[in-house]
Structure formats: C-alpha cells, structure tokens
Amino acid sequence: MSSASLTSRRTFILTAAAAALAGCTTTTPSGKVAPIPQAPRRPTVPPTNPELDAMYGPVEDGGHSIPAVPYQQIDPKFYRQRVANPTGEPAGTVVVDTPSRFLYLVEPGGTAMRYGVGIGRDGFSWQGEGVIHWRQPWPRWKPPNEMIKRQPELEKYSIANGGMAPGVSNPLGARALYIFKDGKDTLYRLHGTREWKSIGKAVSAGCVRLMNQDVIDLYKRVPYHARIVVHQETLYQS
Incomplete structure (x- = not known):
C-alpha cells in the first residue's frame, strides 16, 4: 500500500x-x-477508627444525653457501614436478616446501609412484609397486654397507665419505627437501646433493636411509609 x-x-x-x-x-x-457524567461512587469500606469515634460518641438529642458506645467491645461486622446491596430489594426498602442480625436500608445505585441489630428470642420473633407506618422520636413505652400477663410487674407502664416516660432508660430508646401489616399494628418495632451488649444477640421480646446512635441515623434515612421485609432464614452473604 x-x-x-x-x-x-x-x-x-x-x-x-x-x-x-x-x-x-x-x-x-x-x-x-x-466530561461524561458519572454515577456517584459510594465507598463500601469499613469505617475507620476516627469515623467510629464520631459515629458512636456521646450524643445530646431532644434534651436527653446518650452515652458513648464502647464499640471496641462489639464485633466489627455489626458497626454501621455501607455495603454492596445483597438483598435484591428496591431502594427505600428496609430488610431485616434475622439469623445474621443485620438490618439493611437499601439505597439507589446498588448499595445499602447495614446496621447490627438485636432480635427477638425464639418464640417471640416476627416475619413477613409490612410498612413502617408510624415513626416517633423519644417514644413512650407501652408494653402490650400479652407482655404484662407474662410480667405483671410491668402493669404500671400499661397503656391504661400512660406508659413509661421517654428517656435513655426507656426500652424503646431514642427512636421507634412501628411496623404495620394490612393496616394493623403488628406490635413489633424497630427501636433504639442503650444495651449495646445485646447487639448481635436474640434477647428482646420480638422487636428489632439498634444502638441509639444507629437508630437515630436510620430514622433520618428511612423513607416515610417504607416497605419492610423481615426474614427468619438466612438469605444473604454477609
């Protein structure tokens, strides 16, 4: 040529x-x-120690003082962190993987915020799909009648007696998100707790508990009337 x-x-x-x-x-x-616009990249790496200090440090919220969490004594897999979405659910969905003790809030773009949780004891756990129909900062705790029958000493906190006043010692902690199904209250909640040692364990009377710092973060992120899916069998690789 x-x-x-x-x-x-x-x-x-x-x-x-x-x-x-x-x-x-x-x-x-x-x-x-x-330049060609690019989708924002979200890090899916574990938080650093300075980030953990900020995430789990003391918090003043709503007139209440939340103490720092000694996160060094918790299994790192239960720290709040962004991960690749393993659920297959659409953005805005809350997913509880009960056996793995994880709660996921699915985000756009293939990621999810993952939180370590404590879950209900055997026989007091719930599963299925519902809607987070109601949300409450610093809620009053009103144990249901079924619980009072098992623990009569809780009668003073009954619905009829007005429940327990909000506060760090309140079993619902800093935030509560109420799960409804078919328009009815299931009596199960996502809520805060000061008992950080319970995260990763099955100890509560059916509800899903998060560290107070984590439930405040979740409360800010979760959409109104978000769909929630609670699984009692392991579905995801953690």
Whole structure:
C-alpha cells in the first residue's frame, strides 16, 4: 500500500474515532468538551477508627444525653457501614436478616446501609412484609397486654397507665419505627437501646433493636411509609 493510501486510511480512522467520542460527550458554549457524567461512587469500606469515634460518641438529642458506645467491645461486622446491596430489594426498602442480625436500608445505585441489630428470642420473633407506618422520636413505652400477663410487674407502664416516660432508660430508646401489616399494628418495632451488649444477640421480646446512635441515623434515612421485609432464614452473604 502506498504512503498516500496509508495517510488517507489513518485520517479516516481518526475521523471516525472522533465522531464516536463526540456521541458520548457534550460541548459547552465556550466550545470546550464536557466530561461524561458519572454515577456517584459510594465507598463500601469499613469505617475507620476516627469515623467510629464520631459515629458512636456521646450524643445530646431532644434534651436527653446518650452515652458513648464502647464499640471496641462489639464485633466489627455489626458497626454501621455501607455495603454492596445483597438483598435484591428496591431502594427505600428496609430488610431485616434475622439469623445474621443485620438490618439493611437499601439505597439507589446498588448499595445499602447495614446496621447490627438485636432480635427477638425464639418464640417471640416476627416475619413477613409490612410498612413502617408510624415513626416517633423519644417514644413512650407501652408494653402490650400479652407482655404484662407474662410480667405483671410491668402493669404500671400499661397503656391504661400512660406508659413509661421517654428517656435513655426507656426500652424503646431514642427512636421507634412501628411496623404495620394490612393496616394493623403488628406490635413489633424497630427501636433504639442503650444495651449495646445485646447487639448481635436474640434477647428482646420480638422487636428489632439498634444502638441509639444507629437508630437515630436510620430514622433520618428511612423513607416515610417504607416497605419492610423481615426474614427468619438466612438469605444473604454477609
């Protein structure tokens, strides 16, 4: 092939490549080529110690003083952290993986915020799909009648008696999210707790508990009337 032919062929290839690139970029009024917009990347790496200090440090909220959590004494897998979404559920869904002791809030873009939780003892656990129909900061605790029958000493906190006043010692902690199904209260909650040692264990009377710092974070993120799915069998790789 002659040198003239080679030059002509190279010119054609470069022109075609430029045309192809032009289809993936935009030109600003100044004539400069703008970069192709990229989807925001969200880190899915474990939090650093300075981040953990901030996440689980003392908090003043709603007139209440929440003490720091000694997170060094908790299994690191239960720290609040962003992970690749393992649930297959759409963004905005809350998913509880009961056996693994994780709660996921699914985000757009293939990630989820994961929280370590404590869950109900055998025989007091709930599963299925519902809606987070009601949300309450610093709720009053009103144990249901079934619980009072098992623990008569709780009668003073009954619905009829107005429940237990809000506070750090209140079993519902700093926030409560109430699960409804078919328009009816299931009596199960996502709620805070000061008992950080219970995270990763099955100790509560059916509810899903998070550290107070984590439930405050979840409360800020979860959509109103979010769909919630609670599984009693392991479905996801953690």
